[in-house]
Amino acid sequence: MITRLLLAAIAAGLIAGALISVLQVIKVTPLIHAAEVYEMPTGVMTTHTHRHGESAGDGHHHDSTAWMPEDGYGRLGLTVLTNIVTGAGFGLLLAAAIAFRGLRTTWREGVIWGIGGYLAFSLLPSLGLPPELPGMSAGDLGARQTWWLTAVSGSAAGLALIAFSPNWALRVLGLIVLLMPHAIGAPPPYDYTNDVPAEMAAQFVTASLVTTAMFWAVLGACTGHFVGRGIEESAAA
Numbered sequence: 054m055i056t057r058l059l060l061a062a063i064a065a066g067l068i069a070g071a072l073i074s075v076l077q078v079i080k081v082t083p084l085i086h087a088a089e090v091y092e093m094p095t096g097v098m099t100t101h102t103h104r105h106g107e108s109a110g111d112g113h114h115h116d117s118t119a120w121m122p123e124d125g126y127g128r129l130g131l132t133v134l135t136n137i138v139t140g141a142g143f144g145l146l147l148a149a150a151i152a153f154r155g156l157r158t159t160w161r162e163g164v165i166w167g168i169g170g171y172l173a174f175s176l177l178p179s180l181g182l183p184p185e186l187p188g189m190s191a192g193d194l195g196a197r198q199t200w201w202l203t204a205v206s207g208s209a210a211g212l213a214l215i216a217f218s219p220n221w222a223l224r225v226l227g228l229i230v231l232l233m234p235h236a237i238g239a240p241p242p243y244d245y246t247n248d249v250p251a252e253m254a255a256q257f258v259t260a261s262l263v264t265t266a267m268f269w270a271v272l273g274a275c276t277g278h279f280v281g282r283g284i285e286e287s288a289a290a
Contacts (some may be wrong), residue, residue: 163277
């Protein structure tokens with residue numbers, strides 16, 4: 054059974070990771086490349102947080118010797134690999150959750166699980182920390198990572214309580230848990246000045262959220278299908 058779950062997650066991650074890689078090349082990557090011209094030169098002190106380094110607001114310089122993939126096939130290949138590994142990891146989470154519930158699952162139910170994953174890991178946290186282009190101002194990296202983890206944990210726990218709790222009291226508690234990180238608020242940027250045009254930033258947020266939604270839908274559908282087949286084969290054996 055465990056082997057089947059692993060294979061289901063890997064297969065789903067491979068399919069979903071390949072899909073989002075194609076979508077990123079079409080919709081997301083061109084915006085990133087266009088925004089990179091607004092980044093400050095390497096080694097310059099700034100209060101902005103850059104894509105390849107820590108915020109200089111903490112007194113850090115960017116490391117010009119840090120390894121980065123070459124533009125072209127090297128960068129694309131690393132992106133595809135990262136997406137597939139990420140898809141497999143999220144697929145394992147979905148497969149474990151589906152198996153824990155012990156319900157018969159098809160690709161349709163898998164899409165619902167995928168929507169839950171999209172809400173918990175992408176859409177709800179993005180209400181506090183939307184996707185950022187290179188050159189955009191941001192707050193302390195450690196504080197943002199901590200808040201994001203808190204938002205994801207609260208969203209996942211809150212959605213689980215709302216969806217699976219047998220009484221309204223626990224569902225209300227789930228809503229409170231879900232909203233708590235947003236009531237506290239995400240770390241604000243060091244300043245509110247951006248060189249990146251607002252239209253480009255808005256396009257990037259939309260493209261990122263839409264492509265991620267498609268990723269989660271496909272990941273959920275594939276995971277639900279493969280896990281459902283695995284459970285049926287185990288029951289028949």
